[in-house]
Amino acid sequence: MTIAFQGIGVAASQSVAIGPAFVTGHGIHTATQTLIDADQVGDELDRLNTAVAQARRALKAVRSQIPPSTPRNIAEFIDTHLLMLDDVALIDEVRKIIRDQLFSADWALQLQRDTLVSVFDAMDDPYLRNRRDDVEHVVDQIMSFLHGAPTQLEATGRDLEGCVVVARDLMPADAITLRNRGAAAFVTEFGGPVSHTAILARSLSVPAVVGVHNITRYIRSGEPLVVDGDTGTVLANADAQSLAYYRQRLGAIEARRRHLRTLVDRPAITRDGVTINLLANLDLPEDAQAARFNGAVGVGLYRTEFLYMNRNDLPDEAEHLATYLTIVHALDGLPLTIRTLDLGVDKRSEALGDPGASCCNPALGLRGIRLCLKEPMLFRPQLRAILRAGALGPVRAMLPMVTNLQEVASVLAIIAELKEELTHEGLAFDPALQVGAMVEVPAAALAARALAKRVDFLSIGTNDLIQYTLAIDRLDDSVNYLFDPIHPAILRLVRMTIEAGRALATPVAMCGEMAGDPRFTRLLLGLGLRRFSMQPGALLGIKEIILDADTRELERRATALFAGLDEAEPAQLLDALNAA
Known part of the structure; x- marks a missing residue:
């Protein structure tokens, strides 16, 4: 007997899919607190090292299966996890816990996972907070090898062509593998619009609904499912009328996609002749290709804090400049707006330590332009690189978290000093660099007129x-x-x-x-x-x-x-x- 089921979650990737369910019960592996004897430390370290090596091989195998035509940011997920397998804050700390506290490898790994996850949970930025997934997914990869129990996705070799994968959560490697096997859609119990599953689904053009609580308990493999990635709806055993409706929608969606592609080269001009500038937001330099592919006339926001994350040192001027020039060259004459780093208590760099550990609310603490002005040696290399990049293409600087005119005046004074430095050093730069301010706190909006007198945009x-x-x-x-x-x-x-x-x-x-x-x-x-x-x-x-x-x-x-x-x-x- 089949029973109709309707679940509501978060629409993560638009479009619709219809297909049989493939339910995986895979979840986060857990460990039991286990003490070891001092003479067992070497064995536990060997167990950990072996599991890390196995996880690395598994991730490299998945990366090698990514087609060359796939958007670059998909491979970046795997690259991030590979880097984390060598991260001092993760693996070296686990080794230290094993040696110092005489805990088993899996319990030490779980303790360090919980420590790192708590750091990300305290972050204010939604995108970066969801980077806790990176920690959990990498740890889960290692834990699965420590336990000698491959995930259900790894264990099955079945063809998933046209199936709707239903899972508690999906690691990036799993999502890529599933898509390569032909999965038509993803449905997960956990996640939000900026979770890994959601981002990957959008990049892979796979319909997805996330955050459907307990769905793995109610759906059986083989049941027919409808996934509506526009509304966040999941239907099981839908009636004939509903199926007909969603099949019609599928046809309309495909037709609309074809129609939208015809608009790429058309200028964005209204019926009454007003030109509108349609710009792209970029998270990574590789996203510039997607911006051009979709007809952007420039980049209105490039987030630079990602240059600082998941590392123990700070990017220098040369690294900043090389990154910006990669985008400048990819845009081929289109304007690039670089947001200066928006780091702070909520978005930390290991190299910076903890700028404001006593802050109760990271969203209201030392972040954005406040941190930059407090730590000018952190800020100046980035501004120098922006100035120099402006000599080779249309580049602008944008200041985050501006709340008063003094912050703008201070930044402009630093830029004036840097122009003198670059002139003295004989380095090319843009002498007329445009500087703008973000309006993201009420104070800036209320003072918009005063700000508009002092910035270029x-x-x-x-x-x-x-x-x-x-x-x-x-x-x-x-x-x-x-x-x-x-x-x-x-x-x-x-x-x-x-x-x-x-x-x-x-x-x-x-x-x-x-x-x-x-x-x-x-x-x-x-x-x-x-x-x-x-x-x-x-x-x-x-x-x-x-x-x-x-x-x-x-x-x-x-x-x-x-x-x-x-x-x-x-x-x-x-x-x-x-x-x-």
Whole structure:
């Protein structure tokens, strides 16, 4: 007897898939506290070293199976895990625990895993907080070999063509292997929109729903499943009417993909002749190719903190410069906006130690431009590299977490000093480097007019702006229902910033998730936004809306929306604006 089942999770990768379930019960391996005798230390160290070597071979085998045409960031997941197998903070500390505390290898490994995971859990940035997955996945790889028990995914050799994989969680290596075997979609019990499974699914163009609690308990292998990666819905044993609906959607999705590809080379110009700049957000230099592939006219945000993570030293000026020039060359004349490092208590570099250990709330502590100004020897090599990269292509610098004018003045003073240094050294640089500020705290939005007088451009970071304004963490299950991009306070701060830029002829962009969400495109156009920066995969969908938009009409509708903001539900006003 089959029973219909509907699960709701987090939409992680858009599109729809229909296929039989393949359920894996694999979860995180655990260990039992076990003491060893002093004369057993050598044996335990040998067990650990052997397991690490086996994990390394397994990961290299998966990496060798990645097709050359696959997006580069997929291989980066495996490369990150390979590097972690040699990480002093992980493996050497486990060896130390074995020697000093006389614990078994698996218990020592679990203790160090818990220590590192707690560090990531304390981070404020959603993307970096989810890097705890790296630790857990690498440890789980090692633990599986320590226990001599391969995962169910490793144990099975069956063909998964067209199957929907249902799991507690998926390691990057598993996800890649499953996709290579033909898996049509992923469904996991854990994870959020920036979890590894979600990111990989989007990169692999695999429909996925994550965070469907306890689904491995309710689904049996072989049951027919429908996975709706747009709504976060999973259906088991769907009726004929539902299946017909989703098959029709599949056809429509494929047709839409083909249509969007026809828009790549079309300029983003509205029906009333207004040109809109569609820019890309980059996490890694390799993402520049995806930006160009999707028709971006430049990069509105390149996050540089990833140069500092998972290492025990700091990148020097040469490394910064080489990285930036890689992107400059890949963009081939398109502008590049480099966000200066946004490190702090919530995004740590081992080489920096703990900048602010006494801070109770990392989100409100020593981070972003605050840390840079406190540690100028950390900041100056990056600014020198940005200046030098500007001699070889259109490069701009963008300052994160700006809250007052003095921070901007201090940065401009440092840049002036560095220009003199570079001139004295005979090194080429951009003497007219543009410097902008991110608007991601309410203070910056409220002072947008004053900021716009002193910088070359502004960029609204809606992710943090929303969290700081509404005092909520969007990844906290107990309060994330309050995360609301169209809360009246948010809309007023966004409008205030755009109007300040317009009044002073200072360009204003938006680089937060709101910029890449089609629900808000017409509203943002109506508010006067003309520069949108987003993940490369969202560009064509936003361009489609822009091509059909009339900014004069949308400005009229946006004015009407604000007139009713205190009397009506903002969501209803937004629906009316989009439907009119």
